[in-house]
Amino acid sequence: DTQIEQPLLDNKPLLTRDQPQQHSQYTWWKEESYYCETNTIIMLELIEKPLQTFITELKRKRLHGSYNVAVKTAEFMRLLVSISKWVNAKQLIEEIQQVGKKLVRAAPLEFAIGNIVRRVLFIVREEYTVLITVGKDKDQVPTLSSMLPGSDDMVIDFSETIKDLKSSIIEAINELLDDIKELYRNIANQAIEHIHADEVIMTFGSSRTVTEFLKAAARKRKFQVIVAESAPTLDGHQVAVNLSQSGIDTTVISDAAVFAMMARVNKVIIGTHAVMANGGLIAPAGTNMLAIAAKHHSVPVMVCTGLYKLSPLYPQDQDTFNDFLSPGQIIKFEEADELLESVQVQSPAFDYIPPERVDLFLTNIGGHNPSYIYRLLAEYYSPDDNLED
Numbered sequence: 001d002t003q004i005e006q007p008l009l010d011n012k013p014l015l016t017r018d019q020p021q022q023h024s025q026y027t028w029w030k031e032e033s034y035y036c037e038t039n040t041i042i043m044l045e046l047i048e049k050p051l052q053t054f055i056t057e058l059k060r061k062r063l064h065g066s067y068n069v070a071v072k073t074a075e076f077m078r079l080l081v082s083i084s085k086w087v088n089a090k091q092l093i094e095e096i097q098q099v100g101k102k103l104v105r106a107a108p109l110e111f112a113i114g115n116i117v118r119r120v121l122f123i124v125r126e127e128y129t130v131l132i133t134v135g136k137d138k139d140q141v142p143t144l145s146s147m148l149p150g151s152d153d154m155v156i157d158f159s160e161t162i163k164d165l166k167s168s169i170i171e172a173i174n175e176l177l178d179d180i181k182e183l184y185r186n187i188a189n190q191a192i193e194h195i196h197a198d199e200v201i202m203t204f205g206s207s208r209t210v211t212e213f214l215k216a217a218a219r220k221r222k223f224q225v226i227v228a229e230s231a232p233t234l235d236g237h238q239v240a241v242n243l244s245q246s247g248i249d250t251t252v253i254s255d256a257a258v259f260a261m262m263a264r265v266n267k268v269i270i271g272t273h274a275v276m277a278n279g280g281l282i283a284p285a286g287t288n289m290l291a292i293a294a295k296h297h298s299v300p301v302m303v304c305t306g307l308y309k310l311s312p313l314y315p316q317d318q319d320t321f322n323d324f325l326s327p328g329q330i331i332k333f334e335e336a337d338e339l340l341e342s343v344q345v346q347s348p349a350f351d352y353i354p355p356e357r358v359d360l361f362l363t364n365i366g367g368h369n370p371s372y373i374y375r376l377l378a379e380y381y382s383p384d385d386n387l388e389d
Contacts, residue, residue, distance in 0.1 A: 207271025
């Protein structure tokens with residue numbers, strides 16, 4: 001009747017032999033079951049605490065920028081794969097989907113979250129498929145029927161336990177993180193191919209990708225940049241300062257002057273918040289005005305973006321994926337007296353730009369037309385991974 005010696009959790013024994021009737025579904029008085037249950041609780045704490053911290057940061061908008069959100073999401077997915085006690089790929093896929101839905105609900109307009117989660121799910125399926133086929137006869141020639149998506153040979157349930165699956169998935173996630181962190185350099189390396197001497201480039205908003213792209217071109221080309229100030233945030237002012245410090249001839253204009261100045265422009269180069277499944281953009285408010293002016297003057301619009309911003313979602317109109325910023329950016333609260341009680345001040349965060357107003361996407365793997373987005377979606381995501389409720 002002596003109690004089994006147990007490790008302490010928070011300086012107290014987690015279980016005692018006196019409690020088997022309270023938890024009859026477990027054999028609590030067996031040492032093996034005790035350690036299994038204790039390890040499960042510890043693992044849950046190691047995952048749940050950083051998950052709740054991440055969700056809190058997203059809800060309070062402490063993480064700024066799609067790049068930072070994407071890196072944070074990928075790092076958390078790597079932690080989840082490493083610590084979670086899954087037996088096969090099917091269990092891991094279900095767990096990643098559950099966690100991914102929580103993260104997406106915390107920040108629905110941070111498309112990079114869902115994109116990275118879907119990409120990790122695709123990696124799990126891909127690595128499992130590669131490892132499960134290693135032992136098959138390499139000399140076997142597949143038939144045409146076996147290569148069709150609906151064939152029985154292509155059906156995989158992901159329930160088989162594979163020894164090296166975890167290490168393969170973690171290695172692939174590390175490669176994904178490296179691709180994200182190297183995207184600025186990879187996109188900037190293409191600048192010489194698209195910017196020529198004495199051209200006039202117009203840009204809008206604040207995008208690190210575009211800034212690095214223009215700086216890379218300025219090392220070998222001499223050109224002029226016109227920056228729209230991007231009211232009400234006025235992000236264009238800081239962009240103009242950064243470009244001028246790199247020796248680029250930079251001019252700041254008001255947003256109202258975009259249409260008038262467009263006749264002098266050779267190219268429009270912008271960043272984006274997300275690239276949608278139809279090739280359209282979710283970009284900072286005011287970008288659609290720039291795209292309309294460029295279309296009217298037959299000026300090509302180029303978008304610098306990493307593939308982690310590619311989303312499988314379809315927008316319907318300007319309000320499908322949008323948010324409203326504080327009206328204090330437009331009218332200061334101390335200026336809003338009784339005369340403005342009946343006035344509504346709206347400050348949308350994003351614009352939707354249809355794909356017909358975009359000419360070229362410059363990604364970290366090269367340039368693509370908007371019509372090619374569907375192909376990239378098939379290469380990077382699985383149609384089985386739906387994270388939206």
